[in-house]
Amino acid sequence: MDEMKIARDELLSHEELLVKEYKLTQQTGSRHICRIRELVVFMQEHSRDIYREEVGMSFLKSLEFTDSKYKYTTSSGGGLLVE
Numbered sequence: 001m002d003e004m005k006i007a008r009d010e011l012l013s014h015e016e017l018l019v020k021e022y023k024l025t026q027q028t029g030s031r032h033i034c035r036i037r038e039l040v041v042f043m044q045e046h047s048r049d050i051y052r053e054e055v056g057m058s059f060l061k062s063l064e065f066t067d068s069k070y071k072y073t074t075s076s077g078g079g080l081l082v083e
Contacts, residue, residue, distance in 0.1 A: 006051040008043045011036050 006014055015036040019029035042059050043051065 003053055004051070008040055008049050008051060011040055011043075011051055 012033070015032055019032055024032065039051070039056075039059050042062065043049070043055060046055075046058070048055050
């Protein structure tokens with residue numbers, strides 16, 4: 001399977017489409033959108049223009065030190081999942 005690559009500027013709109021497609025509740029959708037905004041900031045701070053799995057893993061590692069409320073994993077498609 002090809003690695004997922006998404007331009008940083010497209011991440012938020014991509015996630016908004018997924019929230020609608022999967023018919024997530026407003027609360028869950030808002031939580032996902034909030035995390036993607038944090039991911040975009042993380043990518044800006046680390047001069048990353050393209051989301052790849054390695055960027056997602058680095059982002060998740062940064063969250064391990066700051067947020068223990070949620071368990072983060074990656075989906076088989078390379079997306080972030082909040083459990």
